[in-house]
Amino acid sequence: MRRGATALLSIGLLALTGSPASAQFDQLFRRPASGLSDTKIGDGLKQALQVGTEKAVSLTGKTDGYFANAAIKILMPERLHMVEQGLRAVGQGAQIDDFVLSMNRAAERAAPGAKKIFWDAIGAMSFEDARRILQGPGNAATSYFKDKTTDQLTSAFTPVVSSAMSEVGVTRHYKDLVGTAQSLPFVNVSAFDLDHYVVGKALDGLFHVVAEEEQKIRTNPAARVTPLLKEVFGR
Numbered sequence: 001m002r003r004g005a006t007a008l009l010s011i012g013l014l015a016l017t018g019s020p021a022s023a024q025f026d027q028l029f030r031r032p033a034s035g036l037s038d039t040k041i042g043d044g045l046k047q048a049l050q051v052g053t054e055k056a057v058s059l060t061g062k063t064d065g066y067f068a069n070a071a072i073k074i075l076m077p078e079r080l081h082m083v084e085q086g087l088r089a090v091g092q093g094a095q096i097d098d099f100v101l102s103m104n105r106a107a108e109r110a111a112p113g114a115k116k117i118f119w120d121a122i123g124a125m126s127f128e129d130a131r132r133i134l135q136g137p138g139n140a141a142t143s144y145f146k147d148k149t150t151d152q153l154t155s156a157f158t159p160v161v162s163s164a165m166s167e168v169g170v171t172r173h174y175k176d177l178v179g180t181a182q183s184l185p186f187v188n189v190s191a192f193d194l195d196h197y198v199v200g201k202a203l204d205g206l207f208h209v210v211a212e213e214e215q216k217i218r219t220n221p222a223a224r225v226t227p228l229l230k231e232v233f234g235r
Helices: 003-017 022-030 036-060 078-089 093-122 126-133 139-167 170-180 194-219 227-233
Strands: none
Touching: 036 093, 036 126, 036 139, 036 170, 078 093, 093 139, 093 194, 126 139, 139 194
16 A cells, blocks of 8 residues: 555544544654554554444443433424324323333334444455545545445344333333324324334434544544554554
8 A cells, every 4th residue: 555545544543543642643644653554554443433333332322322312312203293282282291201202212222232233344344445434524434334234223223122112112102192192183193103213213313423423533632542552553
Protein backbone atom coordinates (compact mmCIF):
# COMPACT_ATOMS: atom_id res chain seq x y z
CA MET A 1 0.00 0.00 0.00
CA ARG A 2 1.28 3.53 -0.72
CA ARG A 3 2.58 5.58 2.18
CA GLY A 4 -0.30 8.08 1.82
CA ALA A 5 -2.93 5.37 2.12
CA THR A 6 -1.23 3.92 5.19
CA ALA A 7 -1.11 7.38 6.72
CA LEU A 8 -4.83 7.76 6.10
CA LEU A 9 -5.55 4.50 7.86
CA SER A 10 -3.45 5.55 10.82
CA ILE A 11 -5.20 8.92 11.02
CA GLY A 12 -8.63 7.31 10.80
CA LEU A 13 -7.78 4.76 13.46
CA LEU A 14 -6.55 7.49 15.74
CA ALA A 15 -9.86 9.30 15.41
CA LEU A 16 -11.75 6.07 16.01
CA THR A 17 -9.88 5.09 19.14
CA GLY A 18 -9.14 8.49 20.58
CA SER A 19 -5.60 9.69 21.26
CA PRO A 20 -4.73 10.97 24.75
CA ALA A 21 -3.45 14.24 23.34
CA SER A 22 -4.10 16.38 20.29
CA ALA A 23 -0.33 16.77 19.85
CA GLN A 24 -0.07 13.04 19.19
CA PHE A 25 -2.82 13.39 16.62
CA ASP A 26 -0.91 16.15 14.87
CA GLN A 27 2.23 14.00 14.85
CA LEU A 28 0.47 11.00 13.35
CA PHE A 29 -1.31 13.25 10.87
CA ARG A 30 2.07 13.95 9.34
CA ARG A 31 3.41 10.40 9.37
CA PRO A 32 2.07 6.88 9.96
CA ALA A 33 2.95 4.80 12.98
CA SER A 34 6.32 3.24 12.21
CA GLY A 35 7.03 -0.46 11.98
CA LEU A 36 3.39 -1.56 11.76
CA SER A 37 1.92 -3.60 8.96
CA ASP A 38 -1.23 -2.68 7.09
CA THR A 39 -2.79 -5.80 8.60
CA LYS A 40 -2.10 -4.61 12.14
CA ILE A 41 -3.49 -1.16 11.35
CA GLY A 42 -6.60 -2.81 9.88
CA ASP A 43 -6.94 -4.92 13.01
CA GLY A 44 -6.81 -1.73 15.03
CA LEU A 45 -9.71 -0.29 13.04
CA LYS A 46 -11.73 -3.44 13.58
CA GLN A 47 -11.08 -3.31 17.29
CA ALA A 48 -12.12 0.33 17.38
CA LEU A 49 -15.39 -0.57 15.63
CA GLN A 50 -15.93 -3.37 18.11
CA VAL A 51 -15.58 -0.85 20.93
CA GLY A 52 -18.07 1.51 19.29
CA THR A 53 -20.72 -1.08 18.49
CA GLU A 54 -20.41 -2.74 21.89
CA LYS A 55 -21.02 0.66 23.50
CA ALA A 56 -24.07 1.26 21.28
CA VAL A 57 -25.53 -2.13 22.17
CA SER A 58 -24.87 -1.62 25.88
CA LEU A 59 -26.58 1.78 25.79
CA THR A 60 -29.71 0.49 24.07
CA GLY A 61 -29.93 -3.01 25.50
CA LYS A 62 -30.70 -2.04 29.08
CA THR A 63 -33.69 -0.78 31.03
CA ASP A 64 -34.61 2.68 29.69
CA GLY A 65 -32.06 2.34 26.89
CA TYR A 66 -34.80 3.33 24.46
CA PHE A 67 -37.49 4.71 26.73
CA ALA A 68 -35.31 7.35 28.44
CA ASN A 69 -33.53 8.42 25.25
CA ALA A 70 -35.71 11.03 23.55
CA ALA A 71 -33.83 10.59 20.27
CA ILE A 72 -34.80 6.92 19.89
CA LYS A 73 -37.82 6.45 22.16
CA ILE A 74 -40.48 4.42 20.37
CA LEU A 75 -43.68 6.45 20.26
CA MET A 76 -47.22 5.64 19.25
CA PRO A 77 -47.37 4.66 15.58
CA GLU A 78 -48.38 7.63 13.45
CA ARG A 79 -51.41 5.80 12.14
CA LEU A 80 -52.66 5.39 15.71
CA HIS A 81 -52.43 9.07 16.62
CA MET A 82 -56.18 9.48 16.27
CA VAL A 83 -56.62 6.57 18.65
CA GLU A 84 -54.19 8.17 21.09
CA GLN A 85 -55.94 11.53 20.94
CA GLY A 86 -59.34 9.95 21.41
CA LEU A 87 -58.25 7.85 24.36
CA ARG A 88 -56.43 10.69 26.09
CA ALA A 89 -59.52 12.85 25.64
CA VAL A 90 -61.59 10.35 27.64
CA GLY A 91 -59.05 9.93 30.42
CA GLN A 92 -57.17 6.88 29.14
CA GLY A 93 -53.74 8.53 29.03
CA ALA A 94 -52.25 6.06 31.50
CA GLN A 95 -53.22 3.21 29.19
CA ILE A 96 -51.41 4.92 26.30
CA ASP A 97 -48.35 5.51 28.47
CA ASP A 98 -48.22 1.85 29.50
CA PHE A 99 -48.43 0.81 25.86
CA VAL A 100 -45.57 3.10 24.82
CA LEU A 101 -43.43 1.90 27.72
CA SER A 102 -44.02 -1.74 26.83
CA MET A 103 -42.95 -1.21 23.20
CA ASN A 104 -39.69 0.31 24.40
CA ARG A 105 -39.12 -2.51 26.85
CA ALA A 106 -39.45 -5.00 23.99
CA ALA A 107 -36.83 -3.12 21.95
CA GLU A 108 -34.49 -3.01 24.95
CA ARG A 109 -34.85 -6.76 25.32
CA ALA A 110 -33.88 -7.36 21.69
CA ALA A 111 -30.91 -4.98 21.42
CA PRO A 112 -28.22 -7.18 23.05
CA GLY A 113 -28.57 -9.67 20.20
CA ALA A 114 -27.06 -7.11 17.84
CA LYS A 115 -23.54 -7.38 19.26
CA LYS A 116 -22.63 -10.70 17.66
CA ILE A 117 -24.11 -9.64 14.33
CA PHE A 118 -22.11 -6.40 14.35
CA TRP A 119 -18.92 -8.20 15.33
CA ASP A 120 -19.42 -10.82 12.61
CA ALA A 121 -19.70 -7.98 10.10
CA ILE A 122 -16.50 -6.46 11.46
CA GLY A 123 -14.74 -9.80 11.19
CA ALA A 124 -15.80 -10.09 7.55
CA MET A 125 -14.59 -6.58 6.74
CA SER A 126 -12.04 -6.43 3.94
CA PHE A 127 -9.15 -4.00 3.83
CA GLU A 128 -11.00 -2.22 1.02
CA ASP A 129 -14.04 -1.88 3.31
CA ALA A 130 -11.77 -0.36 5.96
CA ARG A 131 -10.29 2.07 3.47
CA ARG A 132 -13.77 3.21 2.38
CA ILE A 133 -14.79 3.74 5.99
CA LEU A 134 -11.71 5.80 6.79
CA GLN A 135 -11.94 7.84 3.60
CA GLY A 136 -15.70 8.22 3.76
CA PRO A 137 -17.99 10.67 5.55
CA GLY A 138 -18.53 10.74 9.28
CA ASN A 139 -21.24 8.06 9.11
CA ALA A 140 -19.36 5.69 6.80
CA ALA A 141 -19.04 2.93 9.41
CA THR A 142 -22.74 3.19 10.31
CA SER A 143 -23.64 2.94 6.63
CA TYR A 144 -21.45 -0.15 6.36
CA PHE A 145 -23.27 -1.77 9.27
CA LYS A 146 -26.69 -0.87 7.85
CA ASP A 147 -25.78 -2.43 4.52
CA LYS A 148 -24.25 -5.57 5.99
CA THR A 149 -26.46 -6.28 9.00
CA THR A 150 -30.01 -4.93 8.54
CA ASP A 151 -31.45 -8.18 7.18
CA GLN A 152 -29.77 -10.27 9.88
CA LEU A 153 -30.78 -7.86 12.62
CA THR A 154 -34.38 -7.88 11.42
CA SER A 155 -34.42 -11.68 11.50
CA ALA A 156 -32.78 -11.75 14.94
CA PHE A 157 -34.91 -9.01 16.47
CA THR A 158 -38.29 -10.21 15.22
CA PRO A 159 -38.74 -13.33 17.40
CA VAL A 160 -37.20 -11.61 20.43
CA VAL A 161 -39.45 -8.57 20.05
CA SER A 162 -42.50 -10.77 19.48
CA SER A 163 -41.75 -12.82 22.59
CA ALA A 164 -40.86 -9.77 24.67
CA MET A 165 -43.99 -7.98 23.56
CA SER A 166 -46.07 -10.82 24.94
CA GLU A 167 -44.08 -10.93 28.18
CA VAL A 168 -44.06 -7.21 28.88
CA GLY A 169 -47.65 -6.75 27.82
CA VAL A 170 -47.42 -4.89 24.51
CA THR A 171 -49.92 -7.15 22.78
CA ARG A 172 -52.32 -6.97 25.70
CA HIS A 173 -52.01 -3.20 25.95
CA TYR A 174 -52.56 -2.88 22.21
CA LYS A 175 -55.68 -5.05 22.29
CA ASP A 176 -56.98 -3.05 25.22
CA LEU A 177 -56.34 0.19 23.36
CA VAL A 178 -58.06 -1.05 20.25
CA GLY A 179 -61.01 -2.36 22.24
CA THR A 180 -61.45 0.97 24.00
CA ALA A 181 -60.92 2.99 20.83
CA GLN A 182 -63.52 1.03 18.89
CA SER A 183 -66.15 2.24 21.34
CA LEU A 184 -65.32 5.87 20.55
CA PRO A 185 -67.04 7.78 17.76
CA PHE A 186 -65.00 8.91 14.75
CA VAL A 187 -62.07 6.60 15.57
CA ASN A 188 -61.23 3.97 12.99
CA VAL A 189 -58.70 1.29 13.95
CA SER A 190 -57.45 -0.65 10.94
CA ALA A 191 -55.25 -3.75 10.91
CA PHE A 192 -51.67 -2.95 11.95
CA ASP A 193 -48.52 -5.09 12.14
CA LEU A 194 -47.28 -4.01 15.54
CA ASP A 195 -44.32 -6.43 15.63
CA HIS A 196 -43.02 -5.03 12.34
CA TYR A 197 -43.38 -1.48 13.64
CA VAL A 198 -41.46 -2.14 16.88
CA VAL A 199 -38.67 -4.06 15.12
CA GLY A 200 -38.27 -1.26 12.58
CA LYS A 201 -38.14 1.43 15.24
CA ALA A 202 -35.78 -0.66 17.37
CA LEU A 203 -33.33 -0.90 14.46
CA ASP A 204 -33.70 2.80 13.63
CA GLY A 205 -32.83 3.62 17.23
CA LEU A 206 -29.90 1.22 17.35
CA PHE A 207 -28.33 2.64 14.19
CA HIS A 208 -28.90 6.15 15.51
CA VAL A 209 -26.82 5.32 18.58
CA VAL A 210 -24.19 3.54 16.45
CA ALA A 211 -23.90 6.75 14.42
CA GLU A 212 -23.48 8.79 17.61
CA GLU A 213 -20.75 6.46 18.82
CA GLU A 214 -19.06 6.63 15.43
CA GLN A 215 -18.95 10.41 15.68
CA LYS A 216 -17.52 10.24 19.18
CA ILE A 217 -14.75 7.81 18.29
CA ARG A 218 -13.92 9.79 15.16
CA THR A 219 -13.61 13.11 16.97
CA ASN A 220 -13.15 12.59 20.71
CA PRO A 221 -9.47 12.84 21.75
CA ALA A 222 -10.05 10.91 24.97
CA ALA A 223 -8.08 7.65 25.12
CA ARG A 224 -9.73 4.28 24.63
CA VAL A 225 -6.72 2.10 25.27
CA THR A 226 -6.38 -1.60 24.53
CA PRO A 227 -3.11 -3.54 24.13
CA LEU A 228 -3.46 -3.54 20.33
CA LEU A 229 -4.20 0.17 20.18
CA LYS A 230 -1.26 0.90 22.49
CA GLU A 231 0.92 -0.95 20.01
CA VAL A 232 -0.58 0.80 17.00
CA PHE A 233 -0.43 4.33 18.37
CA GLY A 234 2.19 4.17 21.09
CA ARG A 235 1.67 4.71 24.82
